[in-house]
Amino acid sequence: xxxxxxxxxxxxxxxxxxxxxxxxxxxxxxxxxxxxGEMDDVAAEAVKRHLGLCSSCRIMLNDLSATMSELKSLDxxxxxxxxxxxxxxxxxxxxxxxxxxxxxAFSLQVFLRLAAGFIVISIMILGFGLLRSDLSYxxxxxxxxxxxxxxxxxxxxxxxxxxxxxxxxxxxxGDWDAVSWGGKREYSLALNGLxxxxxxxxxxxxxxxxxxxxxxxxxxxxxxNEAGLFGSENDxxxxxxxxxxxALLEAYAVTRDPKLKASVDKALTFIRGQxxxxxxxxxxxxxxxxxxxPVTLWQLQALLLSAKLGWEDKGYSLKRGLRWFxxxxxxxxxxxxxRPSHFPEGSTTLTAMGAFCIFSASGVEKVPDTGxxxxxxxxxxxxxxxxxxxxxxxxxxxxxxxKSLQKTGGQDGRLADxxxxxxxxxxxxxxxxxxxxxNDRWGGVGGRIYSTAVAGLTLGLxxxxxxxxxxx
Amino acid sequence: MHVEIxxxxxxxxxxxxxxxxxxxxLMGLVAGGDKDAFAVLVRKYLPGLLNFFHRMNVxxxxxxxxxxxxxxxxxxxxxxxxxTAKFRTFLYMIARQVQVxxxxxxxxxxxxxxxxxxEVEEPxxxxxxxxxxxxxxxxxxxxxxxxxxxxKCVVVMSIYQGLKYAEIAKILNIPVGTVKTRMFHALQKLxxxxxxxx
Numbered sequence: 045x046x047x048x049x050x051x052x053x054x055x056x057x058x059x060x061x062x063x064x065x066x067x068x069x070x071x072x073x074x075x076x077x078x079x080x081g082e083m084d085d086v087a088a089e090a091v092k093r094h095l096g097l098c099s100s101c102r103i104m105l106n107d108l109s110a111t112m113s114e115l116k117s118l119d120x121x122x123x124x125x126x127x128x129x130x131x132x133x134x135x136x137x138x139x140x141x142x143x144x145x146x147x148x149a150f151s152l153q154v155f156l157r158l159a160a161g162f163i164v165i166s167i168m169i170l171g172f173g174l175l176r177s178d179l180s181y182x183x184x185x186x187x188x189x190x191x192x193x194x195x196x197x198x199x200x201x202x203x204x205x206x207x208x209x210x211x212x213x214x215x216x217x218g219d220w221d222a223v224s225w226g227g228k229r230e231y232s233l234a235l236n237g238l239x240x241x242x243x244x245x246x247x248x249x250x251x252x253x254x255x256x257x258x259x260x261x262x263x264x265x266x267x268x269n270e271a272g273l274f275g276s277e278n279d280x281x282x283x284x285x286x287x288x289x290x291a292l293l294e295a296y297a298v299t300r301d302p303k304l305k306a307s308v309d310k311a312l313t314f315i316r317g318q319x320x321x322x323x324x325x326x327x328x329x330x331x332x333x334x335x336x337x338p339v340t341l342w343q344l345q346a347l348l349l350s351a352k353l354g355w356e357d358k359g360y361s362l363k364r365g366l367r368w369f370x371x372x373x374x375x376x377x378x379x380x381x382x383r384p385s386h387f388p389e390g391s392t393t394l395t396a397m398g399a400f401c402i403f404s405a406s407g408v409e410k411v412p413d414t415g416x417x418x419x420x421x422x423x424x425x426x427x428x429x430x431x432x433x434x435x436x437x438x439x440x441x442x443x444x445x446x447k448s449l450q451k452t453g454g455q456d457g458r459l460a461d462x463x464x465x466x467x468x469x470x471x472x473x474x475x476x477x478x479x480x481x482x483n484d485r486w487g488g489v490g491g492r493i494y495s496t497a498v499a500g501l502t503l504g505l506x507x508x509x510x511x512x513x514x515x516x
Numbered sequence: 517m518h519v520e521i522x523x524x525x526x527x528x529x530x531x532x533x534x535x536x537x538x539x540x541x542l543m544g545l546v547a548g549g550d551k552d553a554f555a556v557l558v559r560k561y562l563p564g565l566l567n568f569f570h571r572m573n574v575x576x577x578x579x580x581x582x583x584x585x586x587x588x589x590x591x592x593x594x595x596x597x598x599x600t601a602k603f604r605t606f607l608y609m610i611a612r613q614v615q616v617x618x619x620x621x622x623x624x625x626x627x628x629x630x631x632x633x634x635e636v637e638e639p640x641x642x643x644x645x646x647x648x649x650x651x652x653x654x655x656x657x658x659x660x661x662x663x664x665x666x667x668k669c670v671v672v673m674s675i676y677q678g679l680k681y682a683e684i685a686k687i688l689n690i691p692v693g694t695v696k697t698r699m700f701h702a703l704q705k706l707x708x709x710x711x712x713x714x
Contacts, residue, residue: 108700254599
């Protein structure tokens with residue numbers, strides 16, 4: 045039985061001035077909030093008290109509520125329609141046939157911008173003789189004259205393609221199966237860290253990228269043991285641990301996830317615990333172990349980043365590490381591997397690592413010797429374009445060092461050269477479109493996940509114009 | 517030292533992941549071209565969209581096409597979706613536009629109303645054969661027909677799609693207060709139109 049209607053005939057406008065026991069009759073918006081369950085508890089209680097005192101409103105609300113119930117009784121269940129689902133799935137384009145998400149969304153305007161960019165860059169490439177076949181990344185590299193570096197809404201298309209490829213080969217469990225892409229099993233975690241780093245530093249944390257990062261972070265956290273170490277205890281553990289720690293710190297920098305913070309805390313404690321008495325880090329903290337520049341670099345990067353994010357430098361670990369790093373610089377401004385002027389695999393990458401790390405520490409730690417900074421700068425200035433274009437890993441640190449040296453404005457010609465080279469070598473078609481062939485000196489160790497992540501990171505840092513919370 | 521790695525199989529993680537994923541996360545995957553994630557969303561929202569077009573007086577023979585059109589547009593617009601926006605709102609904005617385009621392009625609303633009347637009246641089945649409940653439902657359905665397009669859309673989205681007023685406001689691009697006021701007046705109008713027996 046439904047109330048006939050005093051309430052239905054109420055004119056709410058007139059009724060607004062109607063008070064019962066100092067509680068105003070609710071207006072249409074409040075009524076609908078109340079009936080729709082979208083009113084907070086305090087307000088709903090006030091309305092209920094009012095209804096206990098005001099019969100007009102009580103009847104009106106009863107009527108409206110009854111009408112809603114009647115309407116709901118019409119609701120029909122539309123069951124599963126697998127035939128229609130299949131039809132819809134058939135009608136949408138296949139992922140494999142797409143040339144990429146970004147291209148798909150291009151408006152005519154963006155297309156024209158790209159076309160203009162393509163023409164300009166092609167002219168540059170031809171004009172400056174940058175179309176070379178003697179790139180240092182490995183034999184048989186097909187150099188494309190096509191350029192993909194035009195930006196879309198500030199994003200580097202080549203980097204977007206990098207992320208798309210990495211996303212496409214991420215496992216559902218959140219890891220990248222580095223081994224199946226040609227990497228060594230013992231470096232698997234480090235390679236996962238590099239891939240995560242590519243996303244965390246991309247500056248594009250929307251849609252797919254956020255998901256990829258989230259999955260990767262969860263996977264890596266599952267790989268951390270009680271002591272805070274990521275992965276197994278072996279000779280490569282500090283490489284793996286350092287790189288993963290840096291990647292998770294970068295992820296923390298953009299997400300501020302408290303769970304991540306706790307994990308990073310433990311990771312940093314592990315790093316401090318592995319520091320050698322000399323201040324550097326070796327492969328394992330054991331008697332007789334000698335610190336080396338590459339392993340120390342990753343631990344220092346983690347500590348530097350943590351300092352920038354507000355972590356305390358417990359035990360002066362960062363300060364001692366930087367002091368060790370500085371002690372590796374020789375009179376020519378070059379960093380040695382285990383001691384000054386010690387270059388078992390060449391000097392340029394080690395020097396770039398040192399310069400990058402020491403330059404990016406300014407503002408966090410005082411660098412004791414300004415003369416050493418000058419020597420480092422001179423060593424970097426002496427690098428020729430071909431010294432910068434070496435292997436993906438080396439090029440990355442050289443680009444990072446040059447970038448940290450380049451304070452404002454202008455583009456270092458060597459970075460532009462490196463950028464063109466990397467873009468030219470990015471796979472443009474097939475299932476590996478967006479990736480890089482692992483054809484450099486470290487390709488046999490890192491495989492395609494390494495080459496793609498590091499090339500993508502390098503392009504990302506070259507194209508980045510502004511400072512971020514991260515060291516570079 | 518010892519590394520403890522979760523031993524879930526990739527399949528179980530993937531299935532659980534799909535099920536546990538929010539719509540927003542799934543749409544993020546769709547933005548990356550993931551058709552499996554798209555299929556999950558289609559299966560989840562297809563009944564709701566069928567109901568929406570049904571209640572918005574789309575001719576029964578055209579409803580499947582409109583649902584298909586809405587999902588194809590969703591897929592094509594996937595790059596424009598940002599995770600900050602609620603997925604359901606995004607989908608219904610598209611569905612509403614599909615419905616508006618449908619009526620505008622075909623200009624068949626009047627004839628549709630006639631078709632629907634035929635459907636509701638179901639010639640061949642006499643009123644005598646119907647129970648009271650069917651009669652009441654018919655009455656409510658007819659009353660719904662009397663609402664303006666603007667009011668009906670708000671009622672359909674709120675009552676049948678379960679959308680919040682704020683979501684409806686976003687979809688229709690009107691203030692949330694207007695949504696509530698339309699809803700209020702629509703219910704009053706429907707109440708008057710429905711005659712009840714004791």
